[in-house]
Amino acid sequence: MQVTLKLYASFAQYVPIERRPGNSIAIQLPTGATILQAIEPFALPMKLVHLVLVNGVFIPPERRAAHVLLDGDALAIWPPIAGG
DSSP states (O other): OEEEEEEOGGGGGGSOGGGOSSSEEEEEOOTTOBHHHHHGGGTOOGGGOOEEEETTEEOOGGGTTTOBOOTTOEEEEEOOOOOO
16 A cells, blocks of 8 residues: 655655655555554654654554554654744
8 A cells, every 4th residue: 555654844854865855755555554664664763753643633642553554644744843
């Protein structure tokens, strides 16, 4: 299945260099893959994975390991961001 992964702010540097510029990448995943399985190959520092949305819906930290992605989903991830 295909999922669109969008990495924001400082996480954009984890998009493979051949796919830059940009923060979005289409990834292939096996059916039944979870959020954590989807982002594992990108080696994001998990303690900095702050905001996770699937199709615009917030997924709390305690549900990310079990949330199964579906074909066509958009997975967006932000680190903590300071500002005002």
